[in-house]
Amino acid sequence: MVAPAVALAAASAASRRSWRRLFRWRAPGSRAPCRPVCTARGLPGGNEYDLLVIGGGSGGLACAKEAADFGKKVAIMDYVVPSPRGTSWGLGGTCVNVGCIPKKLMHQAALLGGALEDAHHYGWDVAPSAPHNWQQMATAVQNHIKSLNWGHRVQLQERNVKYFNIHGSFVDDHTVRGFTKAGKETLVTADHIVLATGGRPRYPEDVEGAKEYGITSDDLFWLKKSPGKTLVVGASYVSLECAGFLTGFGLDTTVMMRSIPLRGFDQQMALLVTDYMESHGTKFLKYCTMRKLEKFEDQRLQVTWHNHEVGREETGVFDTVMWAVGRVPETRHLNLEKVGVTLHPDSQKILVSASEATSVAHIYAIGDITEGRPELTPTAIMAGKLLARRLFGHSAELMDYDNVATTVFTPLEYGCVGLSEEEAERRYGQEGIEVYHAYYKPLEFTVTERDSSQCYIKMVCLRGEDQRILGLHFLGPNAGEVIQGFALGIKCGATYSQMKKTVGIHPTSAEEVTKLWITKRSGLPATVTGC
Amino acid sequence: MAQRVVLRRFLAPVLFRKLPRCRWGPLPPEVLAQGSSGRPAAALCLARTFSTTKISKVTFNVQDGPDFQDRVVNSDTPVVVDFHAQWCGPCKILGPRLEKMVAKQEGKVLMAKVDIDDNTDLAIEYEVSAVPTVLAIKNGDVVDKFVGIKDEDQLEAFLKKLIGC
Numbered sequence: 001m002v003a004p005a006v007a008l009a010a011a012s013a014a015s016r017r018s019w020r021r022l023f024r025w026r027a028p029g030s031r032a033p034c035r036p037v038c039t040a041r042g043l044p045g046g047n048e049y050d051l052l053v054i055g056g057g058s059g060g061l062a063c064a065k066e067a068a069d070f071g072k073k074v075a076i077m078d079y080v081v082p083s084p085r086g087t088s089w090g091l092g093g094t095c096v097n098v099g100c101i102p103k104k105l106m107h108q109a110a111l112l113g114g115a116l117e118d119a120h121h122y123g124w125d126v127a128p129s130a131p132h133n134w135q136q137m138a139t140a141v142q143n144h145i146k147s148l149n150w151g152h153r154v155q156l157q158e159r160n161v162k163y164f165n166i167h168g169s170f171v172d173d174h175t176v177r178g179f180t181k182a183g184k185e186t187l188v189t190a191d192h193i194v195l196a197t198g199g200r201p202r203y204p205e206d207v208e209g210a211k212e213y214g215i216t217s218d219d220l221f222w223l224k225k226s227p228g229k230t231l232v233v234g235a236s237y238v239s240l241e242c243a244g245f246l247t248g249f250g251l252d253t254t255v256m257m258r259s260i261p262l263r264g265f266d267q268q269m270a271l272l273v274t275d276y277m278e279s280h281g282t283k284f285l286k287y288c289t290m291r292k293l294e295k296f297e298d299q300r301l302q303v304t305w306h307n308h309e310v311g312r313e314e315t316g317v318f319d320t321v322m323w324a325v326g327r328v329p330e331t332r333h334l335n336l337e338k339v340g341v342t343l344h345p346d347s348q349k350i351l352v353s354a355s356e357a358t359s360v361a362h363i364y365a366i367g368d369i370t371e372g373r374p375e376l377t378p379t380a381i382m383a384g385k386l387l388a389r390r391l392f393g394h395s396a397e398l399m400d401y402d403n404v405a406t407t408v409f410t411p412l413e414y415g416c417v418g419l420s421e422e423e424a425e426r427r428y429g430q431e432g433i434e435v436y437h438a439y440y441k442p443l444e445f446t447v448t449e450r451d452s453s454q455c456y457i458k459m460v461c462l463r464g465e466d467q468r469i470l471g472l473h474f475l476g477p478n479a480g481e482v483i484q485g486f487a488l489g490i491k492c493g494a495t496y497s498q499m500k501k502t503v504g505i506h507p508t509s510a511e512e513v514t515k516l517w518i519t520k521r522s523g524l525p526a527t528v529t530g531c
Numbered sequence: 532m533a534q535r536v537v538l539r540r541f542l543a544p545v546l547f548r549k550l551p552r553c554r555w556g557p558l559p560p561e562v563l564a565q566g567s568s569g570r571p572a573a574a575l576c577l578a579r580t581f582s583t584t585k586i587s588k589v590t591f592n593v594q595d596g597p598d599f600q601d602r603v604v605n606s607d608t609p610v611v612v613d614f615h616a617q618w619c620g621p622c623k624i625l626g627p628r629l630e631k632m633v634a635k636q637e638g639k640v641l642m643a644k645v646d647i648d649d650n651t652d653l654a655i656e657y658e659v660s661a662v663p664t665v666l667a668i669k670n671g672d673v674v675d676k677f678v679g680i681k682d683e684d685q686l687e688a689f690l691k692k693l694i695g696c
Contacts, residue, residue: 090648143618146648150616153651154660 047174049075051391052190054168054176054334057093058377059367060196061152063384068159070392075188076156077178079167081333083218084203084211090149091156091163094198094368095377097145102221103241105141107409110248114411118448132249134226142222164188169335173360192391195341195350195358195365196384197330199375201238204325209293213301214321217242227251228319231303233290235261237408239324240273244411247282254283254316256290256305262408266420269458269473276412276454276475288314293321329369339363344371354398356387364391374404405487407480412454415479417487418471424460433470434463436496436516437526442477442509455509456526459496459516467496474513482510590630590642596653603643609669609693610641614659616648621680622663629665632686639694667693 053064056078064076082088089097117128156163166178166186175189201216217238220227228251232243235257246253262270278284287308294302304315329349336343342351342359349371356364364387367380382399389395405417424433436459441452455476461467469490474482489498504511518524593599603610613629615622626644633642647654647662657666657673667675667689675693
């Protein structure tokens, strides 16, 4: 053993070195942090990065990685301001953390509950109803999300994109300043800047107690305990999807709607969606608006609302109230006024051209933050990639936002591509369109005696000649899987004549699309009977 | 803090001559206050002859970057670093298996556990992409590495190679 005095001295020296290293500690291989001195501002070539993306969600990540693949020096900033409830999450944006991914997983969890009920019809010796453990499900969902957060970090590293976990805002049109959680300031300069900060759920301004006692979709997926008896306020797909899976877990769930469900979607389909939910356990408070939220001592919530149909105030008690009354773009904290990026006066979203350019030459915007675009992950991703290719890859291809397929993952799913019947009528007149439709019964529903009253398909076509398909609407199980293939057909200008020549796959629900022949105009009943 | 560091580094070689499985008296308050890694008190070892000593364990959880620098990079004893995640199924198999094999090496190698969600920057810095990833670190350098699950014999060989070279 070494003489204690020498060992002690050596150890002291080592400890002093390690202390010095502590303060100078920097990841090997990482770039030095930006010095708080601007390099030649506004001059192309004088900025530190070729591209800075603000926002690490679906659009931002896709754009950054695509640009890096062209060999450009790219940086991305991502920062999650905790929700009023304190919920926060990692890299990946809304879709990964508090949107599509956890939503679809929880929707699947709820569907499995339904499958358990069906199982004994098919010979399985299982109890038709089993209790649902929220914590077990939430942990599994949250763990998957964390693996995706990690995956995105690794991809950025592998594609050589510099990642800053800071909240950025403009200092000038080529310089963005951000502060880390610890309060450290960083300045980043770039030739091109892409804004992709997305949106956050809106809290109603005129409801007492809204922020203190209500949650939003930002919080729902990260709850450690079951939300219990829940009131979901809103008629958006967020509201209906969440209320749908909560009902599926056996929770006492109510949806409060001010007027129509799924504004912007085909209204006939929207009403079928809510009809299904209503006949399968979700309660609806229609034509009601919230007044106030109060909390009891036992933590339950007293909700007061105005029922416009009967013209009086009503109250109810819930464990959880979730707001799903729309989303606001994250433009407030970017300091956009400083650089002159113009926003839409009502929505406060960023106004962009067909090439995603803002009112400032080298600043672009993609995704939920942009005005007039669908708030969807795949469109943000594609727009981001095409933008990167136009900026750095000598491409001229613009994003095509027409005929984008989408699906609402309510208990009975609604998938659609193209125009709603109302929009087609608006554009071509009722005489200018032909609407084919049919009710159908999925084979799987027969043995289990499931109600298929809302299983319905509608195809809106141009009248005359080949009857180009303007829109396709499908309500039924696996609607997303069904509609995806047809979206390709519609993109290629498919017509009703071509659809008639397409042989269906049997036995599926999708084949019913190829078999449509009854028009609304004919007045015939649209019920399909057997093979 | 510097004093504790010094004491730990000085006493580590002495303490690790003892087997890690032990049932000793109650832990002195200063040890409990150290808040080391959240492992249950029963897993901590005290050399009976040093009742007021600060302890090192064969296996520990890395708290942050400076902690890693201190206990892994600056460690005189070789360290295997287990990068793992809560959401990683194979990690839950490899972790305990590796701990068991490290414990068998009688203090000749230490094991540092890094949760990559809590220490993302550190994991990225060491080029971890998939988990579990295990690095062998000697005198601050990465001398060996593997990704995924290994059986006990393979782990034994990995550890022996680290200790031997």
